[in-house]
Amino acid sequence: MPNFKKTYNGVRNFLFRLLNKEFLIFLFFLFLSGIFWLMMTLNETYERELPVAVHLTGVPKNVVITTEMSDTVYVTVRDKGFVLLSYSQSSRLQPLSFNFSTYANRQTGKGQLRIADIQKSIRQQLYASTTIIGVKAENLDFYYNYGLNKEVKIELAGHIVPSTNYYLSHTQFSPEKVVVYASEDKLDSIRSVTTEYLNIVNFNDTVVRTVRLKSITGVKIVPHTVKLTLFPDILTEKSVEVPITVINKPDNLIIRTFPQRVNVRFTVGASMFRMIKADDFHVVADYREIAARPSDKCNLYLQSRPRGVSNAHLEVNQVDYLIEQ
Secondary structure (H helix, E strand, O other), rough: OOOHHHHHHHHHHHHHHHHHHHHHHHHHHHHHHHHHHHHHHOEEEEEEEEEEEEEOOOOOOOOOOEOOOOOEEEEEEEEEEHHHHHHHHHOOOEEEEEHHHHHHHHHOOOEEEOOOHHHHHHHHHHEEEEEEEEOOOOOOEEEOOOOEEEEEEEEEEEEEOOOHHHHHHHHEEEEOOOEEEEOOOHHHOOOOEEEEOEEOOOOOOOEEEEEEEOOOEEEEOOOOEEEEEEEEEEEEEEEEEEEEEEEOOOOEEEEEEEOEEEEEEEEEEEEHHHHHHHHHEEEEHHHHHHHHOHHHHHEEEEEEOOOOEEEEOOOEEEEEEEOOO
8 A cells, every 4th residue: 555655656746747837837837928929910001099187387367267278188000010009108208298378379369289280280299100080179269358247146057956845946056156257248148057957856955066157168267176055945725815906997886806815825834834925926806807708706806926935826716796986
């Protein structure tokens, strides 16, 4: 038995060393073939889009840029794979700087970078073998003024729906107003700014969010974000008895309605429940309609209602009446 174990271990170790040797040789040739494949691949010609940062320099201290241009342009280049790889792995493409006074138009308050100038500046940073296929940017225009501004209010835009049996009782912005910088013509036309479209639904408690304001071309808004607070309130049903008033009647006639008061039902937020009074409503009957279409009953109309109530309606729409000379 000892001799058998010794022979077994010797054979096993020999095979293990042999397999390890073959495996290492396999790995070596696999690595070598990978290197050759990579070199052949990188030697092919490709096209690639590269980002390049751009910014304005020399902006006077009394100038306010009201709409910024894009801070990045994208250049599509063609070259060998290893050259394109070097652009990605190095900082060869430096940010481009353009002087404000070269492109600003004082009469219009607008400036525009030229694609040809951008392409020329990029060309100076590329290898001689690299070909520029195209340059694109989201926006190369910039607007500016010399500090003209005014304060305007903020308006809410979007789909704002509280939970069932709740309504939006109050909306609050902080700050309540923002400052807008723009040309004189634009300032005259701006009465307010709106939030970006919001979709806030099914809430029954106070909602606080930081929201962005919708951008306007050629206009700088400060600040560009504000705090929005939404105050929902639970709806409660209420009824008040309102006197009936006859309108458009001659002075020599007296028109009596039976009854002389009618109930108005409505829903209102719990916080306003005790504030709504009968005097806030106006229920009328129109003598002209009575004279034009005589009948035993006259129609009633809810002519006005206070702010903050909803679903206001009369319990009865017709009543008896009597005309006295």
